[in-house]
Every structure is written in structure tokens, then in C-alpha cells.
């Protein structure tokens with residue numbers, strides 16, 4: 665399964681962090697994994713700030729993250745894309761869905777949906793209340809995509825075949841939110857297509873989003889990239905690292921140590937003296953020895969204590 669020495673023509677990968685706080689170990693792992701998979705294949709690697717959820721974006725983080733990546737020795741291709749500046753593209757995709765009848769206006773409040781039946785994962789499933797028109801006297805809040813019954817499947821390069829019955833497990837899902845922002849699922853699909861992304865390598869905390877994204881790609885007639893979901897980094901309490909769980913920021917003062925920790929997390933086998941190498945040599949080793957077959961086949965794994 666190694667990509668070493670096998671140039672994949674037209675490989676274009678990306679790293680797409682949400683600027684909700686400084687870079688932490690979980691995002692570093694996704695950055696390192698996506699970067700090495702792209703570079704080992706002779707591919708491009710793009711950087712995108714996923715700030716479509718503008719109320720959650722932290723001022724300064726969208727500048728801080730690229731700065732941190734630079735200090736860690738990453739180099740990306742092209743301009744950094746910001747979702748907050750791409751609303752006209754999301755609007756155009758939404759209008760296509762609206763014109764072909766794929767979406768409907770929904771009047772339900774968050775509370776009303778939360779009170780409805782739960783899907784198998786325990787999250788509320790939209791019960792279809794407004795699917796055939798708004799209830800009398802109610803006003804549109806959000807817009808939802810109509811999902812059809814049946815499995816949506818994809819073959820993940822690491823996690824194997826993943827299937828989800830969107831109608832049974834999620835229900836019709838939001839593409840334009842009640843607060844006027846486009847949903848993450850729609851933005852990601854439009855961005856990956858517009859940027860010509862061929863390979864999505866990201867944390868497995870996003871694996872359950874992938875069938876919704878595939879559903880949107882089909883409705884919009886967009887190409888589907890190949891997916892590889894890396895284990896997500898968890899803290900000692902078993903929570904995904906985030907600003908909310910007070911994950912430690914990755915500082916640029918010891919970049920080699922952080923990068924070697926990420927390589928080990930990804931099942932690569934860095935030599936004992938790699939933390940002492942200069943950054944260029946470290947990256948040269950990591951690209952040359954990138955081995956997909958070393959990646960752990962798990963959805964999550966513990967973060968090293970120094971970074972959790």
C-alpha cells in the first residue's frame with residue numbers, strides 16, 4: 665500500500681483546519697499525514713481555512729495557523745483559501761440544488777429536532793416534518809437536503825468500506841443554516857471540487873460526515889475525491905483534541921520533537937536521531953519513508969502526554 669516511489673499523476677491534497685484556536689496535536693497529525701501522502705506521491709498540497717462557521721472562528725487564528733505551519737517547515741501550493749470569502753460559490757451551488765428541488769425550507773427549531781427520534785448513533789435524526797411544505801403559519805429558518813433511503817458507501821484507503829444509510833441515521837440535513845451561514849458539508853464539497861482536490865486525508869473524527877459529502881457531490885455532479893481517514897488524536901479523557909478540551913498549542917520552538925511525535929502517532933518509524941536533524945533533513949526523511957501500510961487502522965488513538 666505504500667505510495668513511495670509511485671508518482672500518482674495529478675495528486676492534489678489539502679489541509680483544511682478550522683481556525684477556532686491554535687494548531688494542536690490533532691491538527692498537526694492531519695497536516696503531517698496529508699502533507700506526506702501528497703508529497704510522497706509527487707503531488708500538490710493546498711491550505712484552506714475552514715471558517716465557514718464564522719461565529720466560531722477565533723480572531724487571529726486564521727493567521728496564526730499558517731505561521732505555525734511555516735515554522736514547522738510545511739510549504740503549501742498556491743494561495744490560502746478562506747471559506748468566509750467564498751460565499752458566492754456556496755450560494756451558486758445552493759441555487760442549483762434549490763432549482764432542481766433537492767432542498768426544502770425547514771421551520772423546525774433546534775429544540776424541535778432535538779426532541780425527535782434518535783438515529784442509531786444517538787444523535788437526533790431529522791423526522792422530515794417540513795419535507796413536503798412548511799407547516800401552516802410557520803416560517804422558513806434553515807434549508808435541508810432531501811436524502812433518499814439506501815446506503816451511501818465509500819472505500820476508505822485506511823478504514824476500509826464505510827457505509828451509512830443517511831435517511832435512517834441522519835435524515836434530511838442542513839445545507840443553509842438558520843443564521844444565514846452555509847453548512848460545513850456544502851462548503852467542503854464545493855471547495856474540494858473548485859480546488860480540484862483528488863485526495864482527502866484527514867482525521868477520522870470527520871468520517872461520519874463523508875457520506876453526506878458524497879451525497880452532495882452526487883447531487884451537484886461533482887467528482888468524488890479518494891478518502892483516507894487517519895486516527896483522531898484523543899486526550900487522556902478520551903475526548904478529541906480541541907480548544908474546548910484545552911489541547912496544548914504546538915509551538916514552533918521545538919518543531920522536530922512535535923513532528924517526530926506526529927510521525928510516531930502515524931505508525932512511521934523515525935530513526936532515533938531524527939529529532940536532532942535539521943528541519944529540511946527531517947522532512948526529506950519523512951517524505952522518502954512515508955508508508956501508508958504503517959498507519960494504524962483505528963478511528964482514534966491516544967495523544968502523547970506532552971501534547972494532550
Ligand SMILES: [Zn+2]
Nearest residue numbers: 770771772794
Ligand atoms: Zn422542519
